[in-house]
Amino acid sequence: MACRRALRAHSQSRQLSIVHNHIFRLIKDAGSSARTFHSQRTLANKCQFGFLFDIDGVIVRGRKPLPLAKDAFQLLTENGKFKVPTLFVTNAGNSLRTRKAQQLSEWLGIEVSEDQVVMSHSPLKMFRQFHDKHVLVNGQGPIKEIAHNIGFTRVTTTEELAHRFPDLDKMDHQRKKAAPCAFEEYFPKLEAVILFGEPVRWEGPLQLIIDVLLTSGKPSDDVSEIPYPHIPVMACNMDLLWMSEHKIPRLGHGCFMNALEGLYQKITGKELKYTALIGKPSEITYHHADYLLTQQAKMMGVQHIRRIYCVGDNPTTDIYGGNLYNRYLQRRKSSNNGQVQTKKVRVASHRADAEFLDEASDDDDDDLDMSEFDSAANIRVIKSLEEDTLGVEKASSCETILVCTGVFRESTDFVSFAGSRISNHNHRDFVIDPMLTHPNHVVPNVLEAVKLVFEKETFA
Numbered sequence: 001m002a003c004r005r006a007l008r009a010h011s012q013s014r015q016l017s018i019v020h021n022h023i024f025r026l027i028k029d030a031g032s033s034a035r036t037f038h039s040q041r042t043l044a045n046k047c048q049f050g051f052l053f054d055i056d057g058v059i060v061r062g063r064k065p066l067p068l069a070k071d072a073f074q075l076l077t078e079n080g081k082f083k084v085p086t087l088f089v090t091n092a093g094n095s096l097r098t099r100k101a102q103q104l105s106e107w108l109g110i111e112v113s114e115d116q117v118v119m120s121h122s123p124l125k126m127f128r129q130f131h132d133k134h135v136l137v138n139g140q141g142p143i144k145e146i147a148h149n150i151g152f153t154r155v156t157t158t159e160e161l162a163h164r165f166p167d168l169d170k171m172d173h174q175r176k177k178a179a180p181c182a183f184e185e186y187f188p189k190l191e192a193v194i195l196f197g198e199p200v201r202w203e204g205p206l207q208l209i210i211d212v213l214l215t216s217g218k219p220s221d222d223v224s225e226i227p228y229p230h231i232p233v234m235a236c237n238m239d240l241l242w243m244s245e246h247k248i249p250r251l252g253h254g255c256f257m258n259a260l261e262g263l264y265q266k267i268t269g270k271e272l273k274y275t276a277l278i279g280k281p282s283e284i285t286y287h288h289a290d291y292l293l294t295q296q297a298k299m300m301g302v303q304h305i306r307r308i309y310c311v312g313d314n315p316t317t318d319i320y321g322g323n324l325y326n327r328y329l330q331r332r333k334s335s336n337n338g339q340v341q342t343k344k345v346r347v348a349s350h351r352a353d354a355e356f357l358d359e360a361s362d363d364d365d366d367d368l369d370m371s372e373f374d375s376a377a378n379i380r381v382i383k384s385l386e387e388d389t390l391g392v393e394k395a396s397s398c399e400t401i402l403v404c405t406g407v408f409r410e411s412t413d414f415v416s417f418a419g420s421r422i423s424n425h426n427h428r429d430f431v432i433d434p435m436l437t438h439p440n441h442v443v444p445n446v447l448e449a450v451k452l453v454f455e456k457e458t459f460a
């Protein structure tokens, strides 16, 4: 075991050293390719490529737009309209897509529609098997409205739960006991928990979510033995850290998840397992984005998006996720001459144990092979999406472009950066292949990223 671990560590450090050398070559190349940029239209004057832009650290830092962001999007638009299919894919999850689209419009001085925004929770739209279940949602901002907009019909927030069951949250000693809850016995069992993002205060929600897991959704019940597996938990945005105006990254939702997992394990002696982990770098987010990009392209008169370019500032989310999806596309393409073949070629995104395959799982044995590294719910959603869009071609490839205006900076030593992030930053349940943090291109900023793609695509 120790030997295998040592071998793995050796192989990872070798891979990282290759990555390191390549990264510096890419940074050098990017500078020269940007300088030699020239415009040339395609014959059909239509593009067969699209962009997925991360927001924090690429377009803005906190609430301040980055200096060249506006210029980049001037290149992507003509008479105020996008001439290249473009999506903004963010791991933020505590606001509505409409609000994010408004912010982007203000920051960039162009009209961005809500259809162009993918929030970390957006793929939950596809988890239809949970839409009619009574779900507990946690986060801040308009999360109830967000859950309803996604398709959930029976939603209770942790604040509402605390109000219903005033005896649960005893963290605030000054809290006055609310009126006895007349509806307690009629409170329908909670069937799933959705973690949208970090709440403002953590202690109360941590207590309530653990109560719900220990009681299988009936928080006023007594517990004679710990139910396991616990009820489904789905989490959006597993970023441990994120970049705001401040120089040092801020604690993200991944930290809240980490706290919840730690407490659950300490109390029960068992591991908290997720039914679904969504948001970047989860593969499901990219399936969703590819589908939306194709819809957008069709409205522009382009039938297929051939190449997707993912622009981001974080090797372990934006770059990892884009490369993971590209690996899926390549294997899909090579299997059975491009027919829809997802079984046994699923690329690892995160692990799930067989006992957490929920009751809706009617997948056959082949799917269990697939679920070695992916969650049952994610697999079913990907399958259903592929069935829904059967005949709709997916992209042929997905390239990743790392910008140096956010989490990763040009002066950063990539080996120590990636090395530390691989071990510390990514979520516990993600199986990390260090090579997937390796971008296809590294550029100084988002403007250079757009120029680079235009040059590659001979498009202007």
Ligand SMILES: [Mg+2]
Pocket: 054, 055, 056, 057, 058, 312, 313, 314, 406
């Ligand atoms: Mg970012």
